[in-house]
Amino acid sequence: MDVYRTIVTKRDTRDYEERTIADDVLRRILQAGRMAGSSKNEQPITAIVVRDGEQKAALADCGDFTAHLPTSPLVVVIVRTEGSRPFDAGRTAQNMMVAAHSWGIASCPVGIQHDDRAREVLGLPADQIVAMAVTFGYPTGGRPQARGESRMPVDSYAHWERWGQREP
Numbered sequence: 001m002d003v004y005r006t007i008v009t010k011r012d013t014r015d016y017e018e019r020t021i022a023d024d025v026l027r028r029i030l031q032a033g034r035m036a037g038s039s040k041n042e043q044p045i046t047a048i049v050v051r052d053g054e055q056k057a058a059l060a061d062c063g064d065f066t067a068h069l070p071t072s073p074l075v076v077v078i079v080r081t082e083g084s085r086p087f088d089a090g091r092t093a094q095n096m097m098v099a100a101h102s103w104g105i106a107s108c109p110v111g112i113q114h115d116d117r118a119r120e121v122l123g124l125p126a127d128q129i130v131a132m133a134v135t136f137g138y139p140t141g142g143r144p145q146a147r148g149e150s151r152m153p154v155d156s157y158a159h160w161e162r163w164g165q166r167e168p
Ligand SMILES: Cc1cc2nc3c(=O)[nH]c(=O)nc-3n(C[C@H](O)[C@H](O)[C@H](O)COP(=O)(O)O)c2cc1C
Pocket: 010, 011, 012, 013, 014, 063, 064, 065, 066, 108, 109, 110, 111, 112, 145, 146, 147, 149
């Protein structure tokens, strides 16, 4: 798949096969995240790999829309240093998800709303914040399952020169 096709066919998928993600593939997912640029190259983002069943269940209790998290073979929690820009975490997560998709691995970002609980489960130091959890796995049926939700048309998405001005 070329890069453009990988990006535009990526769908957030929550049903995975039990199949484990091999360690070398996991390392490449981490590498894809690590290589995301950050403001002033401050590198405020780190990742916690969660594969243990009890740890996944505990993490699922830290978010409100986490039903699929315990059955995901791999969860990567994106952590950011206090004071860093959320944009850095977004770049990291998307790098990981797009790279994984190019290898046939589906994924889904998962919000962690209960920060205090997550902090305890993950043993985070005071200056570290959970930005997002991301689940990964080989999709059941062999391909990502879109929920059928579309995106806004590009003519609504893009403003030209100023807000509200449409393509000339
Ligand atoms: C910031 C953010 C938080 C999200 N949180 C959750 C979540 O907690 N649980 C979940 O199942 N999906 C979550 N999603 C996935 C969205 O539901 C998904 O991106 C959206 O429905 C588009 O899905 P599609 O790419 O399959 O069309 C989240 C996505 C983003 C960007």
